[in-house]
Amino acid sequence: MSSPPTQGTHHIPHAHVVVNNTNLATGRRLQDPDPRALKRSAQRIAREQGLSCYEDEPRDPETGVIPDSEAYARRNAHIVERDRMARGEYSWVGDIRARVDVAKGIARSPEDFQRALREMGVNVRESASRKGDWVYSLAGTPSRQVTGSKLGASYSRREVTGWLRSPARRAPEPVTVRNVHEVAAGAIEVKDLRELVALSEAVSVVSRGGFRSLSAMDSAASRMRGMPNREATVARLERVRQYCAEHGILPERSAAQPGRRVAGQTGMRSNHGGRQEHRSGGRPTHQQTRRDERPER
Numbered sequence: 055m056s057s058p059p060t061q062g063t064h065h066i067p068h069a070h071v072v073v074n075n076t077n078l079a080t081g082r083r084l085q086d087p088d089p090r091a092l093k094r095s096a097q098r099i100a101r102e103q104g105l106s107c108y109e110d111e112p113r114d115p116e117t118g119v120i121p122d123s124e125a126y127a128r129r130n131a132h133i134v135e136r137d138r139m140a141r142g143e144y145s146w147v148g149d150i151r152a153r154v155d156v157a158k159g160i161a162r163s164p165e166d167f168q169r170a171l172r173e174m175g176v177n178v179r180e181s182a183s184r185k186g187d188w189v190y191s192l193a194g195t196p197s198r199q200v201t202g203s204k205l206g207a208s209y210s211r212r213e214v215t216g217w218l219r220s221p222a223r224r225a226p227e228p229v230t231v232r233n234v235h236e237v238a239a240g241a242i243e244v245k246d247l248r249e250l251v252a253l254s255e256a257v258s259v260v261s262r263g264g265f266r267s268l269s270a271m272d273s274a275a276s277r278m279r280g281m282p283n284r285e286a287t288v289a290r291l292e293r294v295r296q297y298c299a300e301h302g303i304l305p306e307r308s309a310a311q312p313g314r315r316v317a318g319q320t321g322m323r324s325n326h327g328g329r330q331e332h333r334s335g336g337r338p339t340h341q342q343t344r345r346d347e348r349p350e351r
Contacts, residue, residue, distance in 0.1 A: 146198045149247055150176060150190050151205050152254040156238050159257030160231045164215045174238055186212040224264040233303050252297055259294040266308035271295045 076083050100107040153174045161167035171178050181187040181201055188211040191199035202209035234257055241249040265271050275291040278284040298304045
């Protein structure tokens, strides 16, 4: 049902069309899977008939910026990145995130983190509008910048510095840092984003898991095999393990930690029962009873 053309408050001729949403015969409801396509078809018909029509470029609802522009890319970095990465295209946001991941994994302090970023071509500064956040940008194209919070919750200044200063974090070994630097430099030089993303995943897993060797990763994967809802984690560990082996990021086995001697116990070693035994293999002595084993009086 349609009404005859009328003129609104702005004297623009238009018509109202009312469509019954439900088909009374079939009971099905009318659904338009793509309202934008319907709108474009109306503009196309108007143009073909020589009538005035509206520009139909999709724009950001808040800023009115066309999505393909650089301004839209900066404002909606996560959306643009997702779409481009899905199509196998280059994403400067994904590039920055990968470099930040690598720097987080090999840095020993916040200052070391910023130094590692500079070496990988990423500038970082404090955000003027977001307290406790950083703004990352590519050195060659400073207009391509994104805040840490838009990269993800763990990329803000507060989260990064907290992670680097955490006593639970195990600092990376020198051989890991050196080899990661070499792989990252090669990937950045040839602009190989896929290699850089694979490296960032490996560094993140190694850093978060505190792995010092390939055998440690094997042990972790073995413990989780067969456990419910761990298939994806095991698959990721195996993928990262293979990558680390191919690029020499981790040794096969970590160096044995030297035993710690207690003062006054030269030539002695402690077993798990809290008693002491001679290195010659003699029987354990009970001359020094532990305080917690003494009977109460």
